[in-house]
Amino acid sequence: MALTQQFARVTPEYLDRCRATALDSPGASPDWDPPEGDRLDTDWALWGLLHHSRSTAADPELIALLDRAVSGDPDGDVGFLDHAEVYDGFGDPPRLLAPAAVADIAAALTRVQLDELLSSLPASTADAAVACGFAAGFDGDVREYLAEHFVALREFYRTAARRTQCVVTWVD
Template sequence: MAVTQQIARISAGYLADCRRSAGESPVGDPHWDPSPWDTLDLDWAPALLGRVCELAGLDGIRLDALRQATDGDTVLDLGFLSTHPHAIGPFGPAPTALSAAQVARVSELLGQMDMPAILAALPADDTQAAALIGFGADMIAGGPRKYLLEPFDALREFYLGASQRNLLAVLWWD
């Protein structure tokens, strides 16, 4: 099974309930089980998206928003989600999160990004584009443009939904 980027949009109350459950459980079980409708699997797209945006010369503010959308932040204490044997993302770095305010800002900035225009800044030849991108882009069936548009659109819609519902985001690799 491949390790891929996962994101869940949850309420602050749900996170508090998980923290409380982990504290009360003799084995630290947070009972982490966000709704499938509020989770997103970004596959291996985050590094590729970041690299494409760098190559296109995306401004620092929006590039930082994309990085936050895929890397999270360390503002919220999520140590209880990293406790064995109930750790989420045991194959990657510790889970990170974005507060509802951070989610709203990220959503706003992702909404300002024109991914088709960003992808159009790549060389027209998929082999050349993949060589510039790196990160295994040369192995993507159908080419990097086709592959990257879908996860970016999903990411933007995911954060828009989280922002509209005043939810926070938890990110991990699993």
């Protein structure tokens, strides 16, 4: 089973309910179940975009933006989500981006010139896959794969910002 980057849009009130449930339940179960429409799985595309950006010495602010959008903030109070009900325990526990951070990230993602960022990808699938740190045998159009998932991430954050929601990130 491959690990993938996961996101969920939730309200602060939803997180408070999950926190209270974890405190009151046997096994500290947070009863985590955001609606399917408020979840996003970006596969490993964004890790590839980050790898490519770092290897081409892209703008450090862009790299920091992508890293924060994927990794969350380290100081969010979501330790109660460090539970098998939420993620499989591989890697870091889920991290939180509060509504203000989500709004900042959404605005910054809107300004990203994706075509410019992807212009330095090699033309061949094999070479483009290597440039993104993907394993040999990547099948498909790397540029399209990266663009599809980046656009989905940008829209996900845009919607979360418009709704004044938090975003929780994790690998599962």
